[in-house]
Amino acid sequence: MKNVLSAIQPTGDLHLGNYFGAVQNWVRLQDSYKCTYGVVDYHSMTMPYDAAQLRENTWKMVFYLLACGIKPENLFIQSLVPEHVELNWILGCVTSYGELTRMTQFKDKSDQLREKDKDAFVSLGLFAYPVLQAADILIYRADYVPVGKDQEQHLELSRNIAQRFNNQFGQEYFVHPEPLFTETPKILSPADPNRKMSKSLGEKHYINLFADEDRVRKQIKSAVTDTGDTPAGEMSAGVKNLFELLRACGNMDAHNSLMADYQAGALRYSALKEAAADTLVALINPLRERLADLQANEKAIQEQVRASSAAIRQRAQQTLGEVREIVGLV
Numbered sequence: 001m002k003n004v005l006s007a008i009q010p011t012g013d014l015h016l017g018n019y020f021g022a023v024q025n026w027v028r029l030q031d032s033y034k035c036t037y038g039v040v041d042y043h044s045m046t047m048p049y050d051a052a053q054l055r056e057n058t059w060k061m062v063f064y065l066l067a068c069g070i071k072p073e074n075l076f077i078q079s080l081v082p083e084h085v086e087l088n089w090i091l092g093c094v095t096s097y098g099e100l101t102r103m104t105q106f107k108d109k110s111d112q113l114r115e116k117d118k119d120a121f122v123s124l125g126l127f128a129y130p131v132l133q134a135a136d137i138l139i140y141r142a143d144y145v146p147v148g149k150d151q152e153q154h155l156e157l158s159r160n161i162a163q164r165f166n167n168q169f170g171q172e173y174f175v176h177p178e179p180l181f182t183e184t185p186k187i188l189s190p191a192d193p194n195r196k197m198s199k200s201l202g203e204k205h206y207i208n209l210f211a212d213e214d215r216v217r218k219q220i221k222s223a224v225t226d227t228g229d230t231p232a233g234e235m236s237a238g239v240k241n242l243f244e245l246l247r248a249c250g251n252m253d254a255h256n257s258l259m260a261d262y263q264a265g266a267l268r269y270s271a272l273k274e275a276a277a278d279t280l281v282a283l284i285n286p287l288r289e290r291l292a293d294l295q296a297n298e299k300a301i302q303e304q305v306r307a308s309s310a311a312i313r314q315r316a317q318q319t320l321g322e323v324r325e326i327v328g329l330v
């Protein structure tokens with residue numbers, strides 16, 4: 001079986017955009033590949049953060065992923081596998097300063113920090129972030145990495161690093177990881193449907209996958225349907241987004257009948273919103289129940305994920321042992 005690896009930062013929330021864009025796909029891939037999924041807490045240290053909050057968010061993300069159907073044996077917490085950091089160092093020595101300066105995510109994130117404060121502290125960690133990501137991927141000999149288009153450049157860097165390592169040490173040691181761009185629904189912000197659903201835009205801009213029914217209904221009710229910039233005869237971005245949500249949830253009956261109304265010029269936005277809210281609540285409620293069950297066994301589940309991280313660590317240690325040998329460490 002081919003190896004799949006992906007990872008997510010512990011941001012504290014899992015929203016519909018993350019779910020439909022990534023996690024749902026990760027769950028499905030578990031049937032056809034040997035999958036390994038990480039909650040990458042080392043990565044979250046690259047932007048300003050609070051220590052207690054990081055630990056809490058890491059566990060939260062673990063529970064969210066399990067509730068979505070990620071199998072515990074496929075899941076690890078990155079900092080429980082410190083070999084990632086050792087490989088990060090070794091790979092950093094076959095990565096050039098120049099190629100890291102070309103990473104657009106570094107430019108975006110450092111600009112974002114400087115926008116808030118012109119003398120903002122921009123760490124080496126943020127600059128070297130893509131090398132750690134390459135270590136995440138290469139350490140498990142991943143053949144495929146399901147990611148969004150925004151990670152394409154980082155994936156290409158991972159391949160370049162693998163290749164340079166292999167050339168420099170004269171053997172085809174590292175696998176060349178390929179990105180897996182699966183067609184996933186693009187979910188937009190309900191408050192500004194010209195932008196991607198995102199936590200960093202603020203509370204109004206994302207719908208938490210584990211939100212309670214009232215909150216989901218309120219957020220859909222206040223979703224922007226008309227942004228005022230839609231050319232005549234075209235569907236507005238907000239209305240499109242509500243249809244996309246129906247499709248993403250698999251409610252094609254409601255989708256098609258409301259679409260027929262739209263084409264007949266008889267669509268009531270309130271009916272579309274009601275259908276979208278009902279459909280989302282039907283998706284979310286079982287997930288909330290599973291999350292509550294997991295949380296009721298918090299300690300046991302945490303032990304289970306520590307154990308799976310330890311088992312996954314053995315694979316990382318195997319790679320590191322070979323790498324240390326290849327690069328000439330004693």
Ligand code: TRP
Nearest residue numbers: 005006007008009040133136137
């Ligand atoms: N950089 C990725 C993101 O922001 C997260 C990530 C870290 C990752 N390590 C990874 C994704 C390894 C895929 C593989 O989404």
